[in-house]
Amino acid sequence: MKFIETAIPDVKIIEPQVFGDDRGFFMETFRTTLFDQQCAPRHFVQENHSKSNHGILRGLHYQTENTQGKLVRVTKGEVFDVAVDMREGSPTLGQWIGVLLSAENKRQLWVPEGFAHGFYVTSEEAEFVYKCTDYYNPNAEVSIRWDDKDLGIEWPLVDGEHPTLSIKDLEGHSFRSAPKL
Numbered sequence: 399m400k401f402i403e404t405a406i407p408d409v410k411i412i413e414p415q416v417f418g419d420d421r422g423f424f425m426e427t428f429r430t431t432l433f434d435q436q437c438a439p440r441h442f443v444q445e446n447h448s449k450s451n452h453g454i455l456r457g458l459h460y461q462t463e464n465t466q467g468k469l470v471r472v473t474k475g476e477v478f479d480v481a482v483d484m485r486e487g488s489p490t491l492g493q494w495i496g497v498l499l500s501a502e503n504k505r506q507l508w509v510p511e512g513f514a515h516g517f518y519v520t521s522e523e524a525e526f527v528y529k530c531t532d533y534y535n536p537n538a539e540v541s542i543r544w545d546d547k548d549l550g551i552e553w554p555l556v557d558g559e560h561p562t563l564s565i566k567d568l569e570g571h572s573f574r575s576a577p578k579l
Contacts, residue, residue, distance in 0.1 A: 399412055399413065399414050399415065399426065399429070399432055399436075400412070400413040400414075400415070401432075401436035401437070404495045404497075405490075405493070405495060406481070406483055406490045406493055406495050407490075408438075408510045409481050409495045409507065409508060409509060409510065409513070410436065410437050410507070410508040411497055411505055411506070411507055411508075412436075412437075412469075412505065412506040412507070412508060413503075413504070413505055413506075414426060414427055414504055414506075416504060425504060427471065427506070428469070428529075433469075433508075437508045437510075438467070438508075438510065440467055440531050441531065442469070442529040442530060442531055443530065443531065443532060443533060444529070444530040444532075444533055444534065445527065445528070445529045445530070446527070446528055446530065446534075447473075447525065447526070447527045448525070448526045449474075449523065449524070449525050449526075450477075450519045450523065450524055450526065451519060451522070451523050451562075452519055452520070452521060452522050452523060452556070453518075453519060453556060453559065453561055453562050454518070454519045454561060454562045454563075455516060455517070455518040455519075455544050455553070455561035455562065455563055455567070456516055456517055456564070456567070457480065457514065457515055457516015457517060457541070457542075457544065457567065458480065458482055458514040458515065458516040458541065458542040458543075458544060458570070459514060459515055459516060459539060459540070459541055459542075460484055460512075460513065460514040460515065460539070460540055460542075460579070461532075461534075461535050461538040461539050461540070462538045462540060462577050462579065463535055463537075463538035464532040464533055464534075464535040464538060465511040465512060465532060465579060466511060466530045466531055466532045466534075467508070467509065467510045467511045467530070467531035467532075468508075468509045468515055468528045468529065468530055468531075469506055469507075469508055469509075469528060469529040470499065470506060470507050470509060470515070470517075470526065470527070470528040471499060471504070471505070471506040471507075471526075471527055471528070472499045472500050472501055472524055472525065472526055472527075473501055473525045473526075473527055474501050474523065474524060474525040475500065475501060475519065475520075475521035475522065475523050475524030475525065476498060476499070476500035476501070476502070476519075476520045476521040476524060477498070477499055477500070477517040477518060477519050477520060477521075477524050477526060478496055478497070478498055478517060478518045478520055478553060478554050479496070479497050479498075479499045479507050479515075479516075479517045480494055480495065480496045480515065480516050480517065480518075480551055480553075481494065481495045481507065481509040481513045481514070481515055482494045482513060482514040482515075482542070482549060482551075482573075483512065483513055484512055484513060484514050484576070484578055484579050485512040485513075485578070485579050486578035486579060488512070491578070492548065492549065492573060494549055494551055495507075496551065496552065496553075498520070499517075500521070501525075511531065511532075511579075512579045514540075514542050514576075516544060518544075518553050518554070518555070518561055520554060520556060540571060540576055540577060541566050541567050541569070541570035541571065542570050542571050542572070542573055542576050543567075543570040543571065543572060543573075544561065544563065544567065544570070546572055546573045548572070548573045548574060549573050
């Protein structure tokens with residue numbers, strides 16, 4: 399596996415080595431020893447799988463308790479995946495990383511604890527799989543507006559149309575008013 403640095407040092411892109419032939423392909427998607435060396439020693443306790451249609455945006459979410467690190471990847475389709483630093487006192491507080499993840503490029507993104515996370519579906523549909531370092535706690539979940547002016551995330555909106563959002567995400571906090579970690 400190849401671990402690629404980003405502008406935010408704690409966020410990493412992971413590219414697997416893919417072995418393919420006329421029968422299909424094989425790739426290793428996770429190895430504890432490599433992950434611990436290249437990202438951070440972590441124990442994953444939960445894995446989730448979601449399916450979303452074109453134009454859906456999920457996020458930006460994080461938890462103020464039971465903070466979750468997430469190792470994310472796409473098994474079908476393509477998404478623009480975003481991590482926003484919410485760590486009080488961090489030199490990169492309020493900065494974001496955006497990466498295209500797809501079934502084709504097979505990239506993963508490590509989103510550490512203390513980051514808000516979201517993704518926008520750029521393909522007809524996408525299936526998204528992610529491991530978490532802590533359990534989901536709906537009572538501690540926070541949503542930040544996807545179009546917050548202070549963050550200035552450059553979402554690759556198809557035809558410039560607004561994404562489809564949940565009620566929770568429509569009513570999200572501004573970055574300034576959102577609790578920091």
